[in-house]
Structures are given as C-alpha cells and as structure tokens.
Amino acid sequence: MMQEALFYSFNLEQHVPADHMLRSIDRFVDLSGLRAHLQPFYSSMGRPSIDPELMVRMLIVGYFQGIRSERRLCEEVHLNLAYRWFCRLGLEGQVPDHSTFSKNRHGRFRDSDLLRHLFEQSVQRCMEEGLVGGEAFAVDASLIKADASRQKGVEGSRGLPPEATSRAIDEYLSVLDDAAFGAASEVTPKFVSPADPAARWTAAHGGQAFFAYSTNYLIVLDHAVIVDVEASTAVRQAEVSAAKTMIERADERFDLYPERLAADTAYGSAETLQWLVHDRGPATTPTILDSLNS
Numbered sequence: 001m002m003q004e005a006l007f008y009s010f011n012l013e014q015h016v017p018a019d020h021m022l023r024s025i026d027r028f029v030d031l032s033g034l035r036a037h038l039q040p041f042y043s044s045m046g047r048p049s050i051d052p053e054l055m056v057r058m059l060i061v062g063y064f065q066g067i068r069s070e071r072r073l074c075e076e077v078h079l080n081l082a083y084r085w086f087c088r089l090g091l092e093g094q095v096p097d098h099s100t101f102s103k104n105r106h107g108r109f110r111d112s113d114l115l116r117h118l119f120e121q122s123v124q125r126c127m128e129e130g131l132v133g134g135e136a137f138a139v140d141a142s143l144i145k146a147d148a149s150r151q152k153g154v155e156g157s158r159g160l161p162p163e164a165t166s167r168a169i170d171e172y173l174s175v176l177d178d179a180a181f182g183a184a185s186e187v188t189p190k191f192v193s194p195a196d197p198a199a200r201w202t203a204a205h206g207g208q209a210f211f212a213y214s215t216n217y218l219i220v221l222d223h224a225v226i227v228d229v230e231a232s233t234a235v236r237q238a239e240v241s242a243a244k245t246m247i248e249r250a251d252e253r254f255d256l257y258p259e260r261l262a263a264d265t266a267y268g269s270a271e272t273l274q275w276l277v278h279d280r281g282p283a284t285t286p287t288i289l290d291s292l293n294s
Contacts, residue, residue: 012090015081022086025064028125031056037117041108050096055104056118057087058096071098106167119229120253126225127254136221137258139246139267141214141232141239146199148211153191153201164194172197180230180245184238200234216242218250227256236266243267 016023031053038052061083062073077083078095089095109115126132154160160169176182181198191201191211199211216239218228228246232238243263250256 010091012081012085016085017082020082021064022061022082025060026086029057029060030121030125031118033121034114034118038108038112038114041112050100050104052104052114054087054089055096055101056114058083059101061086070101073101074098123225123227123254126223126227131223131225132220132227132254132256133222134256134259136260136262137227138219138221138262139217139243140219140263141216141242143202143204143212143234144215146193146196146211146213148193148196148199150208150210152195153193153211156189156192156201160192160194160197166195168196168198169194179241180232180238182233184233184241185235187235198233202234204234214239214242216246218243218246221262227254240267 034053034056042049058073058077061067061077062070065076067073067076074095074097077087077089084090084093087093123132172182175198178184189201190209193199193201193211196211199213201209202212203209204212212234214232214234216230216232217226219226228250230242230246232242247258247261
C-alpha cells in the first residue's frame with residue numbers, strides 16, 4: 001500500500017510560466033494608490049472588508065481572459081494557479097463571493113468613480129511610455145447588448161407601467177436630461193424595456209432588433225491606445241455628444257487635443273464640424289474630420 005506524504009513543499013511562483021501573459025501585465029499594474037482613493041468609502045469599524053486590490057486584479061483577469069460572468073470569474077480564480085498568483089491569493093487565499101462584485105460596483109466603486117480613476121492612471125502611464133501623442137485620433141462607437149429581454153419590452157408610446165420600480169428605473173429617470181441619454185433624441189423609442197429602460201431598441205446591426213447601449217471610444221491611432229471612453233444610449237445623436245465629451249475631457253485631463261480626427265460620416269454634421277473647427281476658440285488648432293469609410 002502506497003503511503004502519501006504528510007507535508008508538501010509548493011511554491012506558486014514556480015508554477016506560473018515565465019512567458020505567461022499575466023506576468024507581462026503584472027509588471028505594469030500599479031495599484032499602490034487604490035486604498036487611499038477608497039479610504040473615505042470604507043468604515044473604520046466592523047469586520048475587515050474584502051481587499052479592493054484583490055477585486056480589481058480579478059476584474060483585470062476577467063477582462064484579459066474574456067470572462068464576463070462574475071460568478072464564473074470567481075470559480076476560475078479559485079481553480080487556476082496563474083490567476084491566484086496574479087491576484088496575490090496564494091494557495092489558501094479565499095476568493096470573494098460573486099455577489100461582492102455587484103455590491104461594490106453599484107456602491108463604493110461607483111460612488112468613488114474608481115474605474116475612471118484607474119483608467120486615467122493607465123492612460124497616464126501610456127503617455128509616460130511614449131505611446132500617446134496629440135496628432136491623429138479616431139472616434140467611434142460599439143453597440144453593447146443590454147441584459148434585457150426582447151419579449152418583455154413594452155411599446156414606447158405606452159411608457160413604463162406606473163407601478164414599475166427598480167434601481168434601473170431610478171437611474172433611467174435620473175439621466176432623462178443627460179445629452180448622452182434621455183435628452184439625446186426626442187424620438188419615442190419603438191419599445192422600452194421595464195428591466196432596463198435606459199437601453200435603446202435598435203436594429204443598427206441590420207438583423208433582429210435588440211436593446212443596447214453604445215460604448216464610445218477616443219483612440220490614438222499610432223498605437224491604438226484608448227484615451228477616453230463614454231457610455232451613451234444607442235442613437236447617433238448621443239454618440240456625437242459623447243464624442244464631444246471625450247475630446248473635451250482628454251483636453252482637460254491630459255492636455256490632449258487632436259490635430260486630425262478620423263470618424264465615419266455620421267459624425268460629419270455641420271454642427272459637429274462647427275464645434276470642432278470654430279467653437280473651441282482661436283488658440284485651438286483646427287481639427288479636420290476624415291471619414292473612416294474612405
């Protein structure tokens with residue numbers, strides 16, 4: 001009968017290949033200021049909270065590995081040695097429950113604007129590495145399918161049921177005057193989702209219509225670095241407004257203003273060109289709007 005060893009010597013560091021993608025990423029991940037940024041949003045009393053650096057590192061793993069489900073992400077980090085190494089968990093570290101992510105995303109992460117803070121830190125690092133200049137930029141939007149059922153949509157002309165109430169509805173009502181959402185268009189949508197009324201009914205892909213949002217990007221063309229991102233409702237007017245917001249914010253936060261801006265023809269309205277070339281003021285270099293379709 002074979003006897004098993006009572007003690008094992010196991011070094012997690014030795015079991016992560018030298019060429020593993022997460023090793024390359026880890027060299028550039030600096031979360032040293034994370035706890036100071038979040039300190040006002042944690043109580044000094046009660047039991048210890050889940051380490052925010054652990055959650056952010058797990059979210060980074062999910063992004064690079066294409067793991068969209070938080071429940072599955074927790075399972076993968078629990079089982080995968082490389083993920084444990086990257087998240088500083090060791091072999092015995094406890095992986096947080098998936099519900100912890102939802103609570104923090106809708107709570108202190110949102111209240112502190114943490115993800116925007118981390119994003120801008122990344123852009124600043126790219127600038128320090130010489131990957132971001134101020135010449136050629138591009139702007140475009142991608143449709144992101146909302147987690148809302150097509151079958152449960154109601155006619156837009158009827159509006160939401162008076163008795164309907166949820167966090168999503170409260171958030172929808174709070175952005176009705178926002179140029180990127182409710183005020184983007186006076187057109188009544190064909191259908192509205194009671195589960196997520198801020199999502200827009202669209203058939204922009206040319207197939208079956210669905211509820212969606214738009215994720216808008218401002219990208220430096222030389223190295224394809226995203227220097228700003230803005231969510232909006234999935235209508236063209238909102239995407240144009242989001243482009244203006246991103247250009248202004250990049251100018252304010254990083255002193256970046258494009259000399260040339262590439263975009264598809266939908267961004268080339270007279271109003272947009274007027275804003276880009278004249279309304280920015282005489283000290284600003286005029287911007288040329290090119291077409292991505294040309």
